[in-house]
Amino acid sequence: MSDEKERVKRLEALQPLSGSGGGTGATGPTGPTGPTGATGAVAATGPTGPAGPGLFVFQPGGVAGGNVFTSWPALMTAVGAVQGVRVVLIDTTFAAATVPAGTWNLDNVQIVGGPTGFALTFASGAHITGRNFYFTNLTITIDGPGTVFTAVDFAELQFYFCTIQSTAAGLMSDAPIGTGMLILLSDNTIAGVGGTTVFSFESTGSPPPSAITLVAGSSLAANATTGAGDLAVSQGVECAIVSPQLAGMARTLLFLNASSGDNAAIVPVNTTATILCNVTVSLQPFQSVDIFAEACFEPLAGTANTVTLQVFDNITGLDVAVQDHTTTTGSSQVSITKINRSFSTGSHTFTLQATASGGTTGCQIGAHLARIAVRVYG
Secondary structure, eight states: OHHHHHHHHHHHHHSOOOOOOOOOOOOOOOOOOOOOOOOOOOOOOOOOOOOOTTEEEEOTTSOOBTTEESOHHHHHHHHHTOOSOEEEEEOOSSSOEEEOSEEEEOTTEEEEEBTTBOEEEEOTTEEEEOSEEEEESOEEEEESSEEEEEOSSEEEEEEESOEEEEETTEEEEEEOTTOEEEEEEESSOEESGGGOOOEEEOOOOSSOSEEEEEOTTOEEOTTOEESSSEEEEEEOTTOEESOSSOTTOOEEEEOOOSSSTTOOEEEOBTEEEEEEEEEEEEEOTTOEEEEEEEEEEEESSSOOEEEEEEEEETTTOOEEEEEEEEEOSSOEEEEEEEEEEEOOSEEEEEEEEEEEESSSSOEEEEEEEEEEEEEEEO
């Protein structure tokens, strides 16, 4: 027993006594940064985000989703929910694009033909509303009867790289009495293909409340316009008006610029010069015309010249209107007015010519300072 106690005492003597804990020492300095690990594998590419809010695609027969619409009513709902500039791209890859019957707000909406399809048909009963319309790179067919757009006050329609045609007496636009309309045909646009009528003008006034402007190689085909309204038509020298007095137009007023670019027309002394200014009209039986022409002349060297302004008819070859005016230093305007002149039926081209005489040098016409207008009655 004593031996056992002795062993216990020896064991207890080998173990240190537990004292109270000391305070925690200060944190040591941060060790150096370890080496950068290897780059992980690239994850799969996520889906393409939605297109901007102003771009829409009309793709009949395709797959609807995102900004692609296969239904015109659904497209118009989406377009109407966006403010600012809206562009609708026409894609006929899978099926023809048709605007169905109904009333659709296309105010300040640009309709553009895409690289895979640029034909757009307005079905009978399809109507658009608004004041400003833009069509680009399209073959537009109005499948009437009926009128696609009818002005309620003043409206502007712009066509770029377009062909406009009609079937079944359908009209692209109409300007009723009390309204006005400006139509721009640009970049080789052709209106009234195949002799079809696409624009109607009923509103009258002086100056004319409606106008068609042709630029950059565009043309107004025969029978493209109709109505009893007053209409002003202007064209660049590279454009063509096949027959501006067209189906039913009783009062057509035409203005054409005299010169191209900034070049002035030169009229040598004692020489008759043809000014780049003419109007072609198609006259029906019992129709008559008013002719108005004017030009602003300047002497080449300050000497006095008597300028004779003349309007010629290509059918008779006769001078149908003459006005003399003496030009001294500075510019001088010469104008002609002939009322209710009768001509044979058919196409007539009236050309503006000028003669300078009496001075030592001739005259020049300032750029875009000559015009000729013809109003047709009957």
